[in-house]
Amino acid sequence: MVNLNIDFNGLNFKNPVLTASGTFGYGYEFEDFVDLSSLGGFIVKGTTLNAREGNPYPRMAETASGMLNAVGLQNKGVDFFCNEIYPRISKYDTNILVNVSGSAIEDYVETAAKINELDKIPGIELNISCPNVKEGGMAFGTNCSSAAQVVKEVRKVYKKHLMVKLSPNVTDIVSIAKSVEEQGANSLSLVNTFLGMAIDINTRKPKLSTITGGLSGPAIKPIAVRMVWQVSKAVKIPICGLGGIMNADDAIEFLLAGASCVQIGTANFIYPDITMKILEGIKHYCNIHGIKNITELIGAIN
Amino acid sequence: MKKYIDSLLVVKNQRLNKDYFLLKLQSEEDLPFILPAQFVEVKIPDTSETFLRRPVSIHDVNYDKNTITLLIRIAGKGTLKLSETKKYEYLNIVYPLGNSFSMPSCNKVLLIGGGCGVAPLLYTAKYMLNFGITPTLLMGYRNSKLVLLKDKYAKYGNVYYSTDDGSYGEKGTVLEHSLLNSRFFPFGKIYACGPDAMLKDLGKWAIERGIDCEVSLENLMACGIGACLCCVQDTVSGHKCVCTEGPVFNVKELIW
Missing domain, CATH: 2.10.240.10 (Dihydroorotate dehydrogenase, electron transfer subunit)
Known part of the structure; x- marks a missing residue:
């Protein structure tokens, strides 16, 4: 049987299957479908310093092989997370990372510092790539100096594993990745959603209340795979790959491109049990191909 | 309530008129208990254009035969594809989802449906009958041709109709129906489902009169x-x- 264990720059994942922030709630929403402790990890939804109501409805539009969303980081704030959610989810025997977002550097820093105090949270995913908030979010992740600045400041207060989630809405994702690495990021996750737009041709109105939103789903997968491949050649820290993974084959493609693990996102909306199927599928692939250790696949593109 | 993801066998696909059809789905396992106004999320087979599931309210449940019935309006590409489903195909659903209509604390209950919003009211009426409450139903349509499943609804309550053009039941909207405009309103609770505009008007009407009203x-x-x-x-x-x-x-x- 294949060894699926991944040493992710200090984090120990029992397998490479994680779930993406904003698509998996706080995990317990999926308890009827998924054995959460059998996941490599999961990343809880975007958490900000203060509560956010998010954007007005409509926040979602279906597109060919994908969807646009403009949720806008609706959450009850970091204190609510620490006091109400954390006690409920800390029982799971898996790596729970918190996606941390903000509209100013001080927000990121203060939020990260509070999460640093939670024993059972071994890392955060710093979200400098959300396209759906007016200030901050993606603005931090689309140029090297602001990306470096926010990582540098958070690094000062956050002592555990710091994963940084990159935006694909940039000219050169490799240079952003390098500048984040230089400031002490322990790993990268890529990619967040692509800025997109859809119009109702009958009403001539945008389908989202915010006009533009983030595109996810299999429509973006080839671009995400390309970005993971480019970045993995340029940085030393490990990469968690995501973008449109719907099955085990897609997940393996990301590993071959250079990701050490993957996040399953939009697919959770359609098949709430998909992570379990993907995990089984990865094991099956390894058995067929005589892979003894999953790490043999990482970056193993010929 | 525990939720399930399962592939159910299509045992009936019956076209009711140009816009509506009934899908009866059978589970191999015993059905979970379903509450009135709960819904399923149906996977649309084999289409990249209809990437997401479609939420559809549960119209009827038969626990002896392990079937659930969906009453669906063809509203776009996804529901059109569902209308083409053949008997003995499988459809993947996630269910049962959502909260439910609360049980009334009185015996005089009015269920109001508009268009496709009549769908959950059949199982709701059936459910209430089990608790000894015979509901009154008021259903609004644009015209007589669109009136759905008259005989079936008549089994579970006293049914009244309104149509925009007066071709069936009273002329006008459900809000204009005499049931809501007589001097004495006998109902202690309203449950409604239908187009947003109808529900908004009804909500305003109910609040003004101090009548308890739930909408789906x-x-x-x-x-x-x-x-x-x-x-x-x-x-x-x-x-x-x-x-x-x-x-x-x-x-x-x-x-x-």
Whole structure:
């Protein structure tokens, strides 16, 4: 049987299957479908310093092989997370990372510092790539100096594993990745959603209340795979790959491109049990191909 | 309530008129218990254009035969594809989803449906009959040709109709129906489902008269289980997910 264990720059994942922030709630929403402790990890939804109501409805539009969303980081704030959610989810025997977002550097820093105090949270995913908030979010992740600045400041207060989630809405994702690495990021996750737009041709109105939103789903997968491949050649820290993974084959493609693990996102909306199927599928692939250790696949593109 | 993902066998696909059809789905396992106004998320087979599941309210349940019936309006590409489903194909569903209509504390109950909104009221009426409550139903349509399943609804309550053109039942909207406009309104509770505009007007009417009223809403949603936060409704306590904190809301909670 294949060894699926991944040493992710200090984090120990029992397998490479994680779930993406904003698509998996706080995990317990999926308890009827998924054995959460059998996941490599999961990343809880975007958490900000203060509560956010998010954007007005409509926040979602279906597109060919994908969807646009403009949720806008609706959450009850970091204190609510620490006091109400954390006690409920800390029982799971898996790596729970918190996606941390903000509209100013001080927000990121203060939020990260509070999460640093939670024993059972071994890392955060710093979200400098959300396209759906007016200030901050993606603005931090689309140029090297602001990306470096926010990582540098958070690094000062956050002592555990710091994963940084990159935006694909940039000219050169490799240079952003390098500048984040230089400031002490322990790993990268890529990619967040692509800025997109859809119009109702009958009403001539945008389908989202915010006009533009983030595109996810299999429509973006080839671009995400390309970005993971480019970045993995340029940085030393490990990469968690995501973008449109719907099955085990897609997940393996990301590993071959250079990701050490993957996040399953939009697919959770359609098949709430998909992570379990993907995990089984990865094991099956390894058995067929005589892979003894999953790490043999990482970056193993010929 | 535990939720399930399962492939159910299509045992009947019956076209009712140009826009509506009934899908009866059978489970190999015993059905979970289903509450009135709960819904399923149906996977549309084999289409990249209809990527997401479609939320569809549960129209009828038969626990002896392990079947659930969906009454569906062809509203777009996804429901059109579902209307083409053949007997003995399988459809993948996630269910049962959402909260439910609350049980009334009185015996005089009025169920109001508009168009496709009549769908959940059949199982709701059946459910209430089990508790010894014979509901009154008021259903509004545009015209007589669109009136759905008259005989079936008549089995579970006293049914009244209104049509926009007066071709069946009383002329006008459900709000203009004499049931809501007589000097004495005998009902202690209203449960309604239908187009937003109808529900808004009804909600306003009910609040003005101090009548307890619950409505079942339909918003665009992706997951159906409270993870994506796409289907939110504005309420007095902030954004709430229609899929898990709804689809049923008391009209007093809603900001619309």
